Ligand SMILES: Nc1ncnc2c1ncn2[C@@H]1O[C@H](COP(=O)(O)OP(=O)(O)O)[C@@H](O)[C@H]1O
Ligand SMILES: [Mg+2]
């Protein structure tokens with residue numbers, strides 16, 4: 001899959017800009033604060049409907065404007081598609097179109113454009129909080145599986161209701177029996193979500209291990225595994241029993257203590273937990289391998305590579321890590337790479353077919 | 366807006382309190398009403414008062430009624446041994462439009478939602494139990510909405526009613542009739558597959 005053209009209107013520091021991309025390698029070059037991350041953020045937003053910087057929509061609207069508008073033209077093996085997304089500050093509303101047809105729900109956009117983003121903050125994936133790793137899985141799975149996104153939405157609703165119910169039981173306003181309808185739906189959704197994550201990671205981890213070994217030249221073994229907080233094997237009955245053992249504690253604290261919102265991805269280095277032992281370099285290796293494995297996984301599911309967005313990370317990668325990246329880039333992947341200066345990615349970019357986009361203050365020069 | 370006379374401001378603010386109406390629409394409606402002749406406006410005001418005064422809830426099923434019982438509970442040739450439980454009087458109207466159901470209804474007036482402080486006590490659940498006490502009813506069909514709260518309400522009722530010995534059924538989650546499978550939304554399709562039946 002590749003993006004041919006992106007239009008940004010009143011988005012961040014872009015007033016009205018159209019950008020054309022080559023279908024293989026693109027370097028977006030500019031000094032700090034000129035709008036490189038903003039451009040990748042726009043593509044991420046079109047793919048997932050949310051900013052990776054986790055800010056509210058109103059911060060995305062250019063200062064003193066009322067709305068932003070983004071559109072991109074993309075190609076995959078079968079069709080050409082246009083994706084448009086707008087947001088109005090005064091109406092507090094998003095609107096979107098896919099190939100000129102308005103969508104009824106904005107979430108219909110998710111999965112049309114597929115991206116993998118690797119940004120400086122992803123270097124914290126390994127040692128950072130579990131919520132970052134769960135978000136990694138959720139963004140990945142939502143892009144390739146429409147049902148998954150729907151399940152997540154239902155799950156967060158059930159979870160909120162179940163937590164309210166637990167609090168009401170604690171205060172004596174409801175009876176323990178009143179929890180049952182929420183627990184039943186909770187278990188159904190939780191097992192579906194965790195099951196999907198588990199299956200995805202069991203595919204992803206092979207590619208992760210292979211890439212990590214390649215990057216560190218076999219010096220140590222890096223592994224990733226999915227740690228569900230609920231027992232996945234077995235029946236709904238087993239999960240019921242697991243939950244009932246927690247019941248007293250859950251009522252006391254007024255929150256649900258296990259489920260997909262408590263799951264984690266665990267990295268290990270030579271069988272030791274990476275959260276405690278990973279060096280800077282090992283974290284970097286793990287983060288890069290994870291992102292490239294994500295790319296491979298999406299290709300495995302969708303039959304096509306997503307667009308790879310690399311924000312300001314290339315200059316920080318050493319020769320081995322760059323080599324791993326080059327191997328991936330030399331396949332049929334469109335990459336949009338930002339940096340303050342051009343980075344030598346020979347041998348691939350000597351083959352030509354790459355493009356340099358220079359930006360200054362939200363304008364392509 | 367502050368330059369408007371007080372009575373208009375009051376009208377706008379009353380209208381803006383109605384569900385689904387924002388300040389802009391409220392303003393448009395207020396000016397529309399002002400542009401009408403007095404008779405038309407009086408008719409509207411009267412219709413609102415009359416509806417409020419004359420419409421109450423049926424003492425049997427809690428559907429809308431003009432008097433003690435709703436028209437459906439007054440009908441002679443309806444089955445009384447099957448009760449269809451819905452959240453809202455509008456759901457009764459929707460099912461009636463199918464002309465396929467000839468039993469009785471029971472309107473809960475909402476669904477269980479701890480977030481909104483709504484539990485079984487706030488719904489017409491006790492009254493439903495009262496209707497089942499005579500043993501005349503053989504089946505309760507639960508037709509609450511196919512969302513999280515509707516489903517929770519259905520699960521709650523099923524657990525409550527089954528021990529009484531009455532048959533409890535839930536309307537099916539399915540695909541829209543006359544549509545293409547290809548265009549069904551993924552979650553609906555997944556649900557429909559899960560609830561498939563043998564032929
Ligand atoms: N809503 C906005 N309106 C106008 N300018 C903005 C807005 N949000 C961010 N900016 C500007 O965008 C610039 C940062 O762009 P960014 O893409 O993060 O830079 P970089 O090229 O370093 O990645 C800053 O100059 C900031 O002032
Ligand atoms: Mg940046």
Ligand SMILES: [Zn+2]
Pocket residue numbers: 423424425426427428434435436437438
């Ligand atoms: Zn009635």
